[in-house]
Amino acid sequence: MSDIETANYVLTPLSGDDRADLLAHLGDAQTVEHMDIEPLSDAAGADAIIAWAMRLAGSGDGVRWAIRDRAGAFVGTMGFNTLVRERGSRGEIAYDVVRPRWRQRVMAEVLPAVLGHGFGTLGLRRIEAMVTPGNAASAALLERHGFVREAVLRDYAFWKGRYWDQWLYARLAP
Ligand SMILES: CC(C)(COP(=O)(O)OP(=O)(O)OC[C@H]1O[C@@H](n2cnc3c(N)ncnc32)[C@H](O)[C@@H]1OP(=O)(O)O)[C@@H](O)C(=O)NCCC(=O)NCCS
Structure with a gap:
């Protein structure tokens, strides 16, 4: 999968070079509050x-x-997180920004580039995102970028010792 560049950011596939940064980022309890993982505690x-x-x-x-x-x-x-190419053409996006950079328009710049990659280079028809109810920042981000909340998937996922509903968001190719 190729790299993606925007005016201010470069996206490269996650590798061992990112280990220390990833640990600091996902070791933050507030960052992972609505995610499917506990805060990371070690390398x-x-x-x-x-x-x-x-x-x-x-x-x-x-x-x-x-x-x-x-x-x-x-x-x-x-x-x-997924790319489906048989009997459909869709992908599910996921994202997380380091907490000191929240509300500084990182996703406002990166999300359109990733959508362009998905609908363009990858030729997707539909891009989905799963959001844990209560994650207002993620829901607002998606709605700002043309995603529609299509459903509540009840008890869809299990993590942190319990089942969680998920909001299914999707946007279709332009
Ligand atoms: C969700 C998240 C990725 C947003 O990224 P961000 O770079 O801070 O977002 P931006 O600054 O680019 O904001 C873009 C738009 O998202 C929405 N938004 C972002 N944060 C918001 C917040 N706290 N409350 C309400 N809307 C918010 C707004 O519509 C905003 O546009 P606006 O500033 O013109 O109103 C970030 O809060 C995050 O990493 N959260 C923790 C991890 C997570 O929950 N990931 C998503 C799992 S589904």
């Missing part, structure tokens, strides 16, 4: 995510990029 947790991301990229069924600014600072991750 093994970061390594497991990097190994998952590298397997995903290798399979061609998805990708997770590290997002860095032009000075090289790590500002978050973004990617396609």
Whole structure:
């Protein structure tokens, strides 16, 4: 999967080089509050995510990029958790920005580029996102970018010891 560049950010597939930054980022309890993981507590947790991301990229069924600014600072991750090409053409995006950079328009710049990649280079018809109810920032971001909340998927996922509903958001190709 190719790199993506915007005016201020570069997205490259997550690798071992991102280990320390990923640990600091996803070790933050507030950042992972609405995500499907506990805060990372050690390097093994970061390594497991990097190994998952590298397997995903290798399979061609998805990708997770590290997002860095032009000075090289790590500002978050973004990617396609799934890519479906049989009997449909769709992908599911996921994203997280380091907390000191929240509300500084990182996603406002990166999300359109990733959507352009999905609808353009990857030729997707439909891009989806799953949001945990209560994640107002993520829901507002998606709605601002033309996603429609299509459904509440009841008890759709299990993590942190319980089942969670998920809001299914989707946007169709222009
Ligand atoms: C959701 C998240 C990625 C938003 O990224 P961001 O770079 O801070 O967002 P931006 O600054 O680019 O904001 C873009 C738009 O998103 C919406 N938005 C972002 N944060 C918001 C907040 N806290 N409350 C309400 N709307 C918000 C707004 O519509 C905003 O546009 P506006 O500023 O013109 O009103 C970030 O809050 C985050 O990483 N949260 C923790 C991880 C997470 O929950 N990921 C999503 C899992 S589904």
